[in-house]
Amino acid sequence: MNRVCVHNHFLEDALLTLKSVSRHYGQASAIDGLDLVVPDDSYVSLLGASGSGKTTLLRIIAGFEEPDNGTISLRGARLDGVPPHKRGVGFVFQNFALFPHLSVEDNVAFGLRYREERPVRDKAEVRERVQTILGLVGLEGLGRRAVGAISGGQKQRVALARTLIAEPKIVLLDEPLGALDANLRERMCDELRAIRQRLGISFLHVTGSETEALLMGDQVAVLADGAIAQIAPPDDLFRSPASATVARHLNAFNIISGTVSDGRLRSPVGALALPTGTGARNGQPMSVALPYDGIAVKPRRDEASDGISARFVTAEFKGPSMLSFFRAADGSLIQSLVHLSEPRPPRYEPDQVYALDFDPELLIAFPERAY
Numbered sequence: 001m002n003r004v005c006v007h008n009h010f011l012e013d014a015l016l017t018l019k020s021v022s023r024h025y026g027q028a029s030a031i032d033g034l035d036l037v038v039p040d041d042s043y044v045s046l047l048g049a050s051g052s053g054k055t056t057l058l059r060i061i062a063g064f065e066e067p068d069n070g071t072i073s074l075r076g077a078r079l080d081g082v083p084p085h086k087r088g089v090g091f092v093f094q095n096f097a098l099f100p101h102l103s104v105e106d107n108v109a110f111g112l113r114y115r116e117e118r119p120v121r122d123k124a125e126v127r128e129r130v131q132t133i134l135g136l137v138g139l140e141g142l143g144r145r146a147v148g149a150i151s152g153g154q155k156q157r158v159a160l161a162r163t164l165i166a167e168p169k170i171v172l173l174d175e176p177l178g179a180l181d182a183n184l185r186e187r188m189c190d191e192l193r194a195i196r197q198r199l200g201i202s203f204l205h206v207t208g209s210e211t212e213a214l215l216m217g218d219q220v221a222v223l224a225d226g227a228i229a230q231i232a233p234p235d236d237l238f239r240s241p242a243s244a245t246v247a248r249h250l251n252a253f254n255i256i257s258g259t260v261s262d263g264r265l266r267s268p269v270g271a272l273a274l275p276t277g278t279g280a281r282n283g284q285p286m287s288v289a290l291p292y293d294g295i296a297v298k299p300r301r302d303e304a305s306d307g308i309s310a311r312f313v314t315a316e317f318k319g320p321s322m323l324s325f326f327r328a329a330d331g332s333l334i335q336s337l338v339h340l341s342e343p344r345p346p347r348y349e350p351d352q353v354y355a356l357d358f359d360p361e362l363l364i365a366f367p368e369r370a371y
């Protein structure tokens with residue numbers, strides 16, 4: 001049995017394993033010494049900013065591109081050099097890449113009829129398999145429809161069905177919800193998870209949205225600087241982000257950097273008390289992650305006191321919570337999130353200076369300066 005240790009979780013069954021994978025374009029490296037394990041029967045989200053190499057990584061796994069270095073294996077068998085259609089890897093493209101002149105059925109059947117390996121020519125078999133898979137993705141009764149005459153969400157399901165019919169061991173989804181509107185996106189999130197669970201195969205879903213990544217993934221892998229900065233279940237990622245970079249990707253923390261002096265963090269936004277047990281030396285660079293929802297906004301304190309003073313800029317509603325933006329003296333933005341369980345949301349005066357208080361024990365400290 002293939003036992004792989006990822007951040008203290010022992011994965012009995014590693015399905016996809018990438019080791020030291022790199023891909024350069026000229027001088028620039030898109031992927032740089034990346035290690036990743038996707039377990040069997042799992043949903044892994046890969047969260048990365050625009051240009052972080054998400055698509056490049058999927059293309060390498062699918063075999064549309066070869067890495068410059070490193071190895072990729074599926075259940076222990078090397079994939080390097082294996083052509084895409086022989087890898088057992090399915091790919092759902094962001095724009096769905098359907099054949100516009102074919103019906104839903106024919107789009108889905110295409111992968112079976114024309115594949116190089118074991119093409120299925122028997123019409124009855126093709127029909128039966130297509131119907132089964134259409135049922136699985138919730139497209140019963142729509143088989144004869146032209147793909148031009150179905151909704152965005154239905155197109156997404158056709159794209160998924162076309163991939164699933166080839167019985168891949170793993171499905172790569174490249175920003176699969178990006179083309180859908182917000183309501184549909186939420187519904188498809190649930191559907192994707194349910195479909196994957198029914199099939200018991202693994203999905204690797206790349207996205208630039210932390211909400212989507214955290215909602216979907218049993219494990220969330222954060223891609224930064226061409227490598228996986230951390231892979232962990234969503235709640236672990238929140239509770240203990242491995243670095244300031246990971247915390248920044250979660251879009252739930254203000255990241256403040258500075259230098260330790262007399263047990264405090266001297267930073268451009270003010271001098272901050274550090275959590276106990278940080279063990280920081282004078283002069284040591286340090287960053288802290290301050291949760292958006294850990295801030296109490298108070299009237300301005302006296303100038304000499306510690307902490308953060310900042311001017312209110314604007315607020316926006318995010319469902320049942322309100323996100324407020326404050327600008328500190330050095331120009332940096334500090335965000336504060338209030339859950340609107342109280343009858344009246346707080347009101348702040350534009351351009352007014354407020355004290356942003358917090359319990360220092362809420363800070364997560366990293367012995368590094370974040371950029």
Ligand SMILES: Nc1ncnc2c1ncn2[C@@H]1O[C@H](COP(=O)(O)OP(=O)(O)OP(=O)(O)O)[C@@H](O)[C@H]1O
Pocket residue numbers: 025029030048049050051052053054055056057208
């Ligand atoms: N064919 C190519 N030639 C040169 N540079 C490339 C090529 N493909 C990608 N890159 C570069 O590699 C980096 C990673 O690109 P990639 O498309 O993988 O990022 P991404 O995370 O998918 O971005 P996005 O979310 O914006 O689609 C980028 O800096 C990009 O400009």
